[in-house]
Amino acid sequence: MPFKKLIEPLKNILEHKGFSDPLPFQKKILSKIKGGASMFAIAPRGSxxxxxxxxxxxxxxxxxxxEDAPRVLIFVKDKQAALNLELEFNAFKRGTDLRVYCAYEEKSIDDQKDEIYFGTDIVIATPKRLNKIFYLNGINLNKLQMCIVEDADFLLGNNAFAEVTRTPESIGKCQYLIFSENFDKRFERWQDTFMYNAQVNKL
Known part of the structure; x- marks a missing residue:
């Protein structure tokens, strides 16, 4: 997808940052994501x-x-990953009124429930904290359009994989995007359930 097909604020930011064309992997996946495909996007760092x-x-x-309920949920490894991704969104969403919220363990869960209740469009969360907020009825996932995992390699070897796997049980129709450096065999479980029609795109 050429950058010229993006909404005006995004085009302006990309032009300001000196990005004239997508990187090779971005050329491969951006138009497919825009078309609504669920996907495993597998590529090395820097792609x-x-x-x-x-x-x-x-x-x-x-x-x-x-409205108030989030439309995008992004799972990340930890607090630092959440804050780093929030910075990226803040840099690219200038000229829009999108609201981004981070949920992680090192903050009061009651405060997080209240802040999410007041309205957000994009929630960036660790799996453990998101599930705890959800089971305390602190977040409405009924409006989700996209569920994303950034750097999904972090899920392997701990309970986070199971926590992410549980989340789709509470979501209706949704686009799922898994970004990772490697395709682990455990991802095949997702292909058999909520990502049964997902594409696998590798660089």
């Missing part, structure tokens, strides 16, 4: 995976805030 997430989310939401 533009995180920027692809940010661009795809802002484009999907058309740069506009809407």
């Amino acid at each position: 533009g995976k995180t920027t692809s997430i940010v661009i795809s989310v802002i484009q999907k939401l058309k740069g506009k805030a809407f």
Whole structure:
């Protein structure tokens, strides 16, 4: 997908940052994501995976805030990963009114429930904290359009894999995007359930 097909605020930011054309992996996946495909996006660091997430989310939401319930959920490894991704969104969403919120263990869960209740479009969360907030009825997932995992390698070898696997049980129709450096055999379980029709795109 050429950058010229993006919404105006995104085009302006990309031009300001000196990005004239997508990277090779971005050329491969951005138009498919825009078309609504669920996907495993497998590529090494430096291939533009995180920027692809940010661009795809802002484009999907058309740069506009809407009601209170989040429309995008992004799972990340930890607090630092959440804050880093929030910085990326803040850099690219200038000129829009999208709201981004981070949920992680090192903050009061009651405060997080209240802050999410007041309205957000994009929630960036660790799996453990998201599930705890959800089971305390602190987040409405009924409006989700995209569920994303950034750098999914972190899920392997701990309970986070099971926590992410449980989340789709509470979501209706949704686009799932898994970004990772490697395709682990455990991802095949997702292909057999909520990602049974997902594409696998590798660089």
